[in-house]
Amino acid sequence: MAERRLGEFEIIDMFRGRGGHRHDWVQHGIGDDCAVLDLGGERSLLVTTDLMVERVHYLRDAITPWQLGWKAMAVNISDIAAMGGTPRAAFAAAALQPGVDAAFLEGLRDGMLACADRYGVDLLGGDTSRAPQDGVLCLTLLGTAPRDRVLLRSGARPGDVAFLGGPVGLSAAGLWLLTQGAEQAGRLDPAHRDRLVKAHLEPQPQVELGLWLAERGLVTSMMDVSDGVLQDLGHICRASGVGALVAGEALPVDRALVQAGAIGCCEQPWRFALSGGEDYVLLFTAPADHQDALVAGARHELGIELIPFAWIEPEPGLRLFGADGIHSARPRGWDHFG
């Protein structure tokens, strides 16, 4: 057969194509934030694995070893949070350059452990190897959730509202400040700059929110925002066989992001926020009837300000509600709008 290059989604599909699993203790295989296994007992096992590759996911000059360790742990913990689960144990495999020094390694370890400790996770083992060129970190996280309370992407229904667990776009703005916008960064209020950069380098997975939502029993679908709100809402809609109307300009935008927009990060912060990525806030749907109770409950019990931002509709696809009417939001083109 002729050689041809493959994109990431084609590669994923190729593995998914043979995803048919043979054992009935597999509750859910490929296609959600975690695989879900029923090994007996009251709790399901949640499993997720993620790679971080140097020069692809991080640049060694733009992140401290501590932050790299924190972030690698945090993004995996976020996948457990996205199912309404409790993270339990982490396994780390690292390929490191032969010249890596002790300070780098200690920083990496301490960052992983700080994040693990914050979320009650045990770092239990792993594998280390030499890397000829680029460093690689592969973390696998195990978590648990009550068997009948695992929150999947596939349950969104017309009449639901889609919520965000917090402001979005901050991480993408932080990345901009660390790269293209490095020269303009000095013009930003230091508190805002720190907030944006920290959102990118030290994400805080919303485990407590995920558990709280799972306990309420009102959520119909959930995931975490890693690829960007619109793309991830698209995943939920496709998995659920529905579509959504997304509040465009009406989306509340964090003040730090507004300020970043003013120094050149983006023209329309609300558009930027919807396509940013790496936010690691929860994105979930629940029947509109419960919107007020959920917002008030999260505010009073967790101190979290939920952001209702879209309405689930029967027609597939995403539509964007703006000052000039409703537009179809094409996932491909969308990234180039901001």
Place this chain on the structure above:
Amino acid sequence: MAERRLGEFEIIDMFRGRGGHRHDWVQHGIGDDCAVLDLGGERSLLVTTDLMVERVHYLRDAITPWQLGWKAMAVNISDIAAMGGTPRAAFAAAALQPGVDAAFLEGLRDGMLACADRYGVDLLGGDTSRAPQDGVLCLTLLGTAPRDRVLLRSGARPGDVAFLGGPVGLSAAGLWLLTQGAEQAGRLDPAHRDRLVKAHLEPQPQVELGLWLAERGLVTSMMDVSDGVLQDLGHICRASGVGALVAGEALPVDRALVQAGAIGCCEQPWRFALSGGEDYVLLFTAPADHQDALVAGARHELGIELIPFAWIEPEPGLRLFGADGIHSARPRGWDHFG
């Protein structure tokens, strides 16, 4: 602090140093082939993760994609076998060059799935990423074992015999045929050549043997041979607080390895066999009283020829029994003997 370079074992120790786990459902953390978790129910969960890095663990020209997929799956399954467990589910994370073609990827997937199918494992998910330079495969395997029947490295006792689940040194000879010995390979009987190369590229983890041994209830310690027999027996001895006297020249050596020795692979096949590595046969200890019953049972019930090869003694360290007497086998120097 001054920068200095770290070796692999220092890196492992650095992570192990903070291995203290906080949750009582962690039965065993870092330090065995798998971590062992008790999540309730009758079965413990076994977890292992392994990296395969291009130019470190494999060369793309010396292994087919199918074999790479098979081997990555097999070496992880072997870690489950080494605890007496049943492998259940695999999670693969791969960093691949942008130019990787569909045929490579299909081969890789088919090899992983062939091995997974052979051992009843479900491939349930994973992560893919671009690799700027070297490909990386990270597999995580989950298995289960009856809670009171997990076989660790730490139970060997004086008076035990140490056994191998099959011949060793074949994989290392296969690697030699693929690299330094490529020119001499043509002088070998093709059947022997295939046997050695296959041992290196398509290892067959001994899951059935591990389960059979665990059911017998006689085994005091077990692991799989990945670093070489002497080094791995050393791991068992240190974990158990004992030492061993190893049969040197008396070790049965596979005929294919003897022939490889004759064309220049090694001067003393028995020495080569004890230090080769990547054998993925089981190495275990059991009381000497049960030696005959175990050997006869494995032969008749599984068609496997167990190889008793060492005697566990109270004094720490490994001693080697040869024609010229007993010598201390220093793990460092040993590799250079062969």
